[in-house]
Amino acid sequence: MPSAMKTETSVIEVSHVTTKFGQAVVHEDISLSIQRGEIFAIAGGNGCGKTTLLREIIGLIVPSSGTIRLFGIDSRKLEMGDGHPVHRRFGVMFQQGGLFSSLTLAENVAVPLREHTTLSEMLIHDIVAAKIAMVELPPGSAAKYPNELSGGMRRRAALARALVMDPELLFLDEPTAGLDPIIASGFDELVQSLKNLLGLTVVMVTHDLDSLWQITDRVAVLGYGKVLGIGTMEELFQSDDQYIREYFQGDRGREARKQAARQTAGRDA
């Protein structure tokens, strides 16, 4: 709901979160806040707890200590999945899509509408078709089952389902991992344009350097259980931290930066 702007500016408030699985410490005293209307990325190496943090924010896991507030509401209250009204205000796209394999693509996208609204069948059909077109899936794929779709299509379908309630907040877990470069950059553009169109706040977990450079407003780098750095990509690129330097200033990082600069130049021209 783009216009329903409130006075609060930070949508997500993570404060002093510590996560332990048995002996293993995943997060140690993490704090960050995410502002309304930005594309925020959580980056970091494999196994540094990016996805865990995301799952904590959306209330799937409870942190060992510390609090997370989503729209000002403690995420502990979301844990039950009991249809708390906040669930309508965010959409999540899981890494593997999380599509229901017994339903067709169109039925998958329609699930939140059928659960949470009393719309007429015709309107549901229209909205579903509009969303499927919005994520640039061919209309013919609507009748297919998830196992008949390719990986990229499945992810788009999951995005359509996440967006169908027109949430204010969109979570993406590794949206471009395993996609070919053309589809991946297409996905980035899609996220960007949907963000502008629907006024979304986007939180994404990724280690795709191209995505990080091209669409994010701010990035938090996790490592060794802590937030090593937080800021725009350019700021992080200049960071003194050993790990962040390695992460962003390797060959791939520099290349991605150049690429992003070229694209911005191209867009301006």
Added chain:
Amino acid sequence: MEQQATISVENNVVYCRGAWTLPNLPQLERRGQTLQWPDASTILYNAAEVTAMDTGGALMLRRCIDGLQHKGHQTSLKGLRPEFAQLLQRVQAQPTQAGNKAAVRKVKWVPSPIRVIHSRQDSAVRALAFIGESTLAFFRSIARPQSIRWKSLMRFVELDGVRALPITGLLTFLVGIVIAYQGAEQLKKFGTNIFIVDLVGISLLREIAPLIVAILIAGRSGSAYAAEIGTMKVTEELDAVRTLGISPMNLLVLPRVLGLIIALPLLTVYADVVGVFGGMLIALGELNVSFVEFVTRFEEAVPLRHFLIGLGKAPFFAALIALVGCYQGFQIRGGVDDVGRHTTISVVQGIFLVIVFDAICSILLNWWDL
């Protein structure tokens, strides 16, 4: 956000006001159906007071406008905020109704008989191919016993045999008690108490214990085989096995089949002992047949062949159950409900085949006077 959305007509101008968002749409839709639409050649939409709009709201507005255009009216829209206009633009280009006709799959209540025969034919051919393949693999591995995966075979003996001991024991014990109770009532009437031994011994050893164990194992292990292999197929583990140059028959099917062929007869013997013991307790309690009398009579009354017939059926039961389970596992194509469906089929078919095989045995053995 509790704001209402309204649509109203004043002097051939359609006024749209409020929050055109999902929660308000049902009410807007009803309102739109009862609305007296203006009948002028040009109809103006005034949307200056729309305070919020999402995709659903934009679609609704789109539908109102398109509906009037279809009736041959000219429409013009003014006052919509630029960000909402952009959204309206985006949903404009979409074929709304035509596109999702395809989304509704036609369900045929009665499938055409030819299709059914074809699909039956297909599955019969696949089943035959599977039986052939596994038989070949079996003989090949007999020729080269070192190619059998003994470690995994023994794991299945443990999982499907040793771990099943408590439940099979309890069940056959109870069945022994039930049979003895039922018999005791009748035998008491004739004063032929000692015949309880014949009743319990022959029925349990020859038929009931092997059958109970087989049915239990079909539910316990047959379903597990189907689900395991099916999940491996869904997660591409099977493809990995094939590309690594390992035969899935050798790796997955043979250890399960051979493991169960070893485990089931052992379980049957155990079930025989426990079941007869259950019968003995009732014989003592109800008919005053002491343990010593029972065992002495057992040696005379129950020839060895009954025990051997019961035991001899067990490996065949095992092969049927394991093969059906594995075969159904390979038939899983992906998707959660597919796993469930084939697991169910594996159990039903396993039990079905066990009972059919048992009936055939009874008829044949009767002919041969065994």
